[in-house]
């Protein structure tokens with residue numbers, strides 16, 4: 001379907017969703033729509049005031065589903081562990097994990113554990129979160145993980161020889177591209193591993209083309225072009241929502257806008273760059289991500 005929109009989203013009553021970075025932009029719109037459609041939504045956010053305000057705004061729309069805030073800072077693996085432990089204590093099912101939060105081209109910085117900020121937040125934080133929540137996701141029939149990537153992944157590469165930008169000039173776009181390619185590789189590889197284990201849990205991915213949000217806070221040029229070229233956040237959330245809720249979105253599918261260069265438009269299948277499905281690269285990224293985060297994925301053996 002090429003005109004997939006809000007009305008295409010099936011009822012989500014009884015489903016439980018965690019959305020990272022849900023206080024603003026695409027994450028906010030995603031959480032809002034899921035709650036309106038009946039899902040119980042956990043807003044996983046680093047700033048408690050912004051998160052409380054987002055929850056208040058969603059609740060004011062009288063959604064069918066409940067809305068709850070829980071602190072999560074993806075740039076701190078201890079926070080990821082604390083968040084996950086709380087989710088595993090509180091919830092008996094998890095139907096949707098939406099790995100949405102992200103930072104783009106910030107000034108050079110490091111996470112709590114010393115990783116370059118974009119790779120550490122966008123990829124490693126979500127890798128650790130997904131690994132820790134995997135047992136609950138595996139135990140929830142019909143569950144899906146959605147990973148939000150970016151079209152910049154198409155021209156990016158993973159610099160395994162220096163993931164952490166030690167002793168080398170920081171190039172913010174290169175680091176962002178690397179982190180978003182890592183998101184997409186992770187999504188495709190996790191689906192492969194789950195399929196190999198006969199697990200029913202699905203992993204899909206999405207990118208929002210060009211959407212005007214706070215993400216562009218570090219680039220005045222992009223902000224200046226937003227009124228001409230960008231979608232609004234509610235349209236920008238549709239690829240994520242399709243990846244999360246379309247019954248026909250199969251594991252390993254990737255969704256993005258339909259228009260020129262996948263920048264704007266309705267959500268349709270997106271082009272998956274070859275480098276995102278290179279299994280050798282994926283295995284290398286997986287191993288280094290487990291090593292750096294200390295989180296190992298408990299994927300069952302087939303038939304177990």
Ligand SMILES: NC(=O)c1ccc[n+]([C@@H]2O[C@H](COP(=O)([O-])OP(=O)(O)OC[C@H]3O[C@@H](n4cnc5c(N)ncnc54)[C@H](OP(=O)(O)O)[C@@H]3O)[C@@H](O)[C@H]2O)c1
Pocket residue numbers: 020021022023024025026027044045046047050072073074075076099100101102103104121148149150151207208209210211212213214215216
């Ligand atoms: N907008 C676009 O054109 C575009 C294009 C391609 C891909 N994307 C991707 O879409 C996703 C959503 O971005 P957006 O455009 O909606 O940007 P946004 O409006 O800036 O939202 C990003 C969200 O991530 C949160 N976040 C950042 N660092 C975090 C951390 N350490 N721990 C927890 N949450 C953190 C932010 O929290 P704060 O509010 O506290 O900062 C915010 O809630 C990102 O993955 C981005 O890479 C966006």
